[in-house]
Amino acid sequence: MPEHKAVLVTGSAKRIGACIATTFHEKQFNVIIHANNSTRAANELVNKLNSRRANSAVSIFADLNKQEAIEALADQSINAFGNLNVLVNNASSFYPTDFNSASQEEWDELFNSNVRAAYFLNQKVAQEIRNHSGAIVNIIDIHADKPLADYSIYSMAKAALKNMTKSLAKELAPTIRVNGVSPGAILWPSIPNQDNDPAVEEIRRKILQGIPLNRLGSPQDIADMTYFLATEACYMTGQVVKVDGGRSLD
Template structure:
């Protein structure tokens, strides 16, 4: 592949956790990658440095607050300037926390709807002309709770349900040139530092709901992403990567 012909993938929220694994997997598969972050700039730069040591000029970092509409257009332009092309957009950045109806605020709404629906929509809009040039792909990180609500997470679940419909709507609207699919993770990683830790009995209760009886791994999500990016006849689909959790029902003891 001539260096200018190498495909380029932008993954939002990709300095850490699931996003980082997606970046590493795409890079390993030969993609040039654009790591987007908001506050995790040190982690993003360290990841880019590591990938560029493996393959020079193959990873770049862009920073933007996805809740600011002006910054979304700037992010699209900055991302395009990295390698002068974009073939894959992964809308991964997402806020996630409970919002009990009694205490939910406008600020919670702005953050959860902003990160999970508004930013993916307007970033997709900004990059559609470029993606169209290259028969590109948009992958949205949905959630199994877009269908089955998680107790006290109404705003988050509503936002993910909207993202699921966006995936299907844009798959129709952007066909046949741009494919749009989604991935719905189940329980992959326990909450990160800074989030409330789960007690052991809470973890056990979650595992009880998973037929495969174990947490997934970020690799499970990243491999599904790679499959969807390279599956030319799949569009408008959301694949649950959840160990069977969305089938419902607890395991037999």
């Protein structure tokens, strides 16, 4: 039996995904860092984690828009350490889509990255996770419940991911628990030249006004809840926990 449990975190080269992977690693998990294009960031994270504990992290690169890549990611993840106990579906595309001009390509990309990839990756690794009575955690979004203007396709995709979480919690019970985390405002989108834009600053100010705790959350807030649901919440399944500073209370 492997000495350490193993977790696959999709989209984990940077930002929230990297924090989730690092948190599991600190808790003595071996970690599989998945990325598509962020090869440098993924490899830097793997090197950092391996410097803390040798042979405890690997990177796997896969385009989750492609079915064959999903299947390869599943196989490589199981083989990386000889076991897979937890899957965190964090990979996501996020951008606005104007209703009057939205394209089929945008629809496909947003649904592929936010729903389809998670579903079929769950399918491919479920038996391995079942062997270890493990868990799946889906990173959703508060906009699954409160759709965001100009982001209709993204919001629908996240709503589908939320419903999938609840459906699979029934289908995969009792040996696999499936839960979700819905982040609120955690990190501002990484878009060049926006930090000093007065219009953007006003939008951000209004967002903060709508948060009872009056601040952004941190990636660590999401990572801690993800770890809790995956490893400690032994009598929770089918739940989606909002980590949003109270923003959803209205």
